[in-house]
Amino acid sequence: MADSDMHTLEQALAALLADVAPLSTERVSLAMAAGRVLAETLTAQLDTPPFDNSAMDGYALRAADAGRVLPVSQRIMAGDAAAPLAANSCARIFTGAPLPAGADSVVMQEQVESRDDGVYIPAPLAQGNSVRTRGREITCGETLIEAGTRLNSAALGFIAGQGIAEVAVTRRPRIALLSTGDELKMPGETLAPGQIYNSNRFMLSDLLPRFGAELTRVEHVADTSQATREALARAAAETDVVVTTGGVSVGEADHVRDALEQLGQLDLWRLSIRPGKPLALGRIGDTRFVGLAGNPVSAFVGAWLFLRPLLGALQGAAAMSELPRISARAAFDTTTAARSHYMRVALTFEGGEYHAHAFADQDSSILRSCVQADALAVIPANSSVSVGDIVSCLRLEA
CATH class of the missing domain: 2.170.190.11 (Molybdopterin biosynthesis moea protein, domain 3.)
Structure with a gap:
């Protein structure tokens, strides 16, 4: 497939989020509501402060x-x-x-x-x-917090100040995280020649809960058609979203795409972006499927670009539909070819403006480029950026 035949980020997001609706709601105590998405608009029950x-x-x-x-x-x-x-x-x-x-x-x-x-x-x-004065902050009957708000520490304190002990929130999306690749070993195990440690598992096991997910199944899948198909079927039967890493390219050991098409449907495959060209989006019954590339940077970037908005939509959190975008002055030079490049950058604030500092090695296998990254600098296809140019950056905020 030529680069010109690949899908854009916008097309991928449209396919991913088509027909997605918020999950069911549940009531939880305020002590358990941190990070949850409010499913009801709250109204102030009293003036705050309640007296002068x-x-x-x-x-x-x-x-x-x-x-x-x-x-x-x-x-x-x-x-x-x-x-x-x-x-x-x-x-x-x-x-x-x-x-x-x-x-x-x-x-x-x-x-x-x-x-x-x-x-x-x-x-x-x-x-x-x-x-x-009484009611300086808010008066009885005013809107306290809108539905769809992700509850942070300040929001929890604001709600507690009204004496509200329980809130209705959207259920956390249940996620299965499947790693494919016979070359993968767990940290602490001995590596045989040609084997590597499974970094994606630990990286995504942290990111997904930060996006509001509940990880209910985490497993490694053998590189066979049958094992892949059986693992996807099990995962889809008990979760809202199945996420895989690896196995979505065109190699003989890449079985995820075929298994998905046998069990459900493939909505989109391969993107015109760098990193993250290998990507499979689809569904198995009512369960959404996101197949990320095995290269760790591709998986990292794909999680921010696709899993964050998907999990936000499932929780009814409109603010998670897109990463916060800022403008920054480039502290690097680069040139892109036929695919847009999402460069890992660290941000500094100098002279009243942001500056984006790109990690020197932007290869999709260099996870070190993500460790200090604050944002992804979006460099359009077939363009050049010089030091001092203004670039658009997506802040990495969960």
Whole structure:
């Protein structure tokens, strides 16, 4: 197949995501919701903060009473119920404590002078000084967080602040990860001549859960047609997505494509990109299939470009449909041929702009090029880039 007959990235993504719908939902405790995708839009149940409170340690008073010595009529700690403020007085107050009725401002403790008969409050003082007003962050009935949001630490804290203990989330996609290749051995085993260690298994076993997946089957498949077909059938029967590495090229020992066509359907094969030209997309019944190349860099790049958006779609997370794109100034020279190149780059921020530093050896077998990579610099086919040119980069953010 000539390069001109291969599929573009856009065509591959369209084939991969065709008819994909979010999986079923389940309710989980907030403690178990980190990284999950919210399946319902949450509405605020109360004002936050729920009452006017002090932004710092100091003294609460009426702003109009500033400029004179005021006796301290009460002491209010966070969690206390404040009494109304006595006329012509101030209240000792601490950060987060409720503002007493009648007070409209707070002066930080470093700005007052202690006197025998109270404290001197300097003037002028504006109403609302150092006061966090009720509902400043959000008011009851407002949208708290939209459905489809992937819950990070801040989102969890925001939800917890509303007293919400459980949320509805999309079920994690169940994934089978199958490694093909008789040359592969597990770390710790002894290598025979011609054998290598299985790096893809460990790399993808970390990436896929970061994309929200639940790895339910991880196994090595022998390089035979029967073993490949049986492994794919088992995996497809119990998962939402089957991912393979290796076996999708055209060699005599590459059995994945044939097995897929026997069990289901092949939607797309081979891409006009570098790395990652060997790629098989299809389905076995209702189970999606993604066959990545065996070269570790191709598998790494393919996981970010295809598995991340697929898993995002299955979880209803629209933000995962494409990697965040930024512009950066190239710190490298390169020329592409008939295929687009997704170069592994490290990003620095200098002089108010990003700079993309490419790893010297961009061969698809050099996994070292991915270790420090922050992004993939997208270099279109049949183009040249010189130092100082602006390039489009896809940030590698799970």
